[in-house]
Amino acid sequence: MSLPRLKDRLLALARFGALPGGGVTRMCWSPPYEQARAWLLGEAKTAGLATWVDPAGNVFGGLGADRVSPDAPVVLTGSHIDTVPEGGILDGALGVMAGLECLHTIREAAIRPARPLAVAAWSDEEGRYGSLFGSRAFCGRLDPAAIPSMAAVDGDRLVEAMGRAGFDAHRAPEAAAPPGGVAAYVELHIEQGARLEEAGIPIGVVETIVGARRARVVFHGQADHAGTTPMERRRDAFLGAADYALKARELVISRGGARAVTNFGVVHVHPGASNIVPGRAELVHEIRDPDAAVLERLARDCEALAREVAAARGLTVELRPISATTPAPCAPRVQETIEAACAALGLASRRLYSAAGHDAQNLAGVTDAGMIFIPSRGGRSHRVDEMSDWDAIERGANVLLHTLLRLAA
Numbered sequence: 001m002s003l004p005r006l007k008d009r010l011l012a013l014a015r016f017g018a019l020p021g022g023g024v025t026r027m028c029w030s031p032p033y034e035q036a037r038a039w040l041l042g043e044a045k046t047a048g049l050a051t052w053v054d055p056a057g058n059v060f061g062g063l064g065a066d067r068v069s070p071d072a073p074v075v076l077t078g079s080h081i082d083t084v085p086e087g088g089i090l091d092g093a094l095g096v097m098a099g100l101e102c103l104h105t106i107r108e109a110a111i112r113p114a115r116p117l118a119v120a121a122w123s124d125e126e127g128r129y130g131s132l133f134g135s136r137a138f139c140g141r142l143d144p145a146a147i148p149s150m151a152a153v154d155g156d157r158l159v160e161a162m163g164r165a166g167f168d169a170h171r172a173p174e175a176a177a178p179p180g181g182v183a184a185y186v187e188l189h190i191e192q193g194a195r196l197e198e199a200g201i202p203i204g205v206v207e208t209i210v211g212a213r214r215a216r217v218v219f220h221g222q223a224d225h226a227g228t229t230p231m232e233r234r235r236d237a238f239l240g241a242a243d244y245a246l247k248a249r250e251l252v253i254s255r256g257g258a259r260a261v262t263n264f265g266v267v268h269v270h271p272g273a274s275n276i277v278p279g280r281a282e283l284v285h286e287i288r289d290p291d292a293a294v295l296e297r298l299a300r301d302c303e304a305l306a307r308e309v310a311a312a313r314g315l316t317v318e319l320r321p322i323s324a325t326t327p328a329p330c331a332p333r334v335q336e337t338i339e340a341a342c343a344a345l346g347l348a349s350r351r352l353y354s355a356a357g358h359d360a361q362n363l364a365g366v367t368d369a370g371m372i373f374i375p376s377r378g379g380r381s382h383r384v385d386e387m388s389d390w391d392a393i394e395r396g397a398n399v400l401l402h403t404l405l406r407l408a409a
């Protein structure tokens, strides 16, 4: 495995959507993303791989495979090259570039594993238009009826975004892989948290990946003059949303246990002028937990809380689910293979759950799937200063290489 070549490719990919102060914004289907897609296809061809793109926009590079077929089940690795707004250069990119580097190394060494190998770049992992979109389509979990209404929070529709990139969104379900086409899946990813770094452990072996619920919570009150309306007569939708957010956070912490988390990353106030009492306030509320039952209970409790807050403030509230991913256990076989690769490389490893969602949780539904984590500096991610040490990146890529060779033997 060549760290200089991997580093060059990671830094080259980081240029697509690069921000002046560092970091990247490269949303799926956007111009920087489509330029990165074309560049990735070129790099995969340079590495001597067969390349193909499926109807959901997933990009593949194959070694001994030019498609996914049950006739020769493929050992698959990969991740995503889309980013959050103002994100880092490693979230997703590391897994795709390290996977490409591993297959490039295997081809150069003229090693011929018993099984074909492939690396994937899954579309819209960050879920701008629909959570874990590309891997969901590949795993046959995309509901065709939902496609026309799938849209980003700012209203940009999936059908239009994919259309601008030359894809027909209605054909995305055709990306579903044939049953038995994938022999195993392993993804290298940054931890995006601080547990490995604080424990001084170089490699994380993921046991379970969290589930996440996302919903729009829309409070309706009454727009009014911000100067002439007496305070006691106002039906202020924003105050309802704020009250709900603070109480929902307390609810999740007190009733969810140590691994439950919640976030309000999107807030819209309407009409949105300083001299109008907000008539409408919209939150996107996210709850995560590695236990499906806990997640379900918290989601239900928060819905009841929203209605209580609205009633107490003379408001109404709309609850509109956006997405729900289920927690996914990783395959013991893949976890053990990763640990054997670490032992062969003299690297300590530790099992842990992933507090971030990943494409591997879809692949876990169709094959034995697992993940390898490397430490994130300060646990920082989904921010422009997200980074890992280059020797940590090298260790992760080497563990991925040895894991792939073992799975493909």
Ligand code: HGY
Binding pocket: 125, 126, 355, 356, 357, 358
């Ligand atoms: O949000 C997540 O957990 C992942 O980074 N998409």
Ligand code: MN
Binding pocket: 084, 091, 126, 382
């Ligand atoms: Mn992410």
Ligand code: MN
Binding pocket: 080, 091, 092, 125, 189, 358
């Ligand atoms: Mn990611």
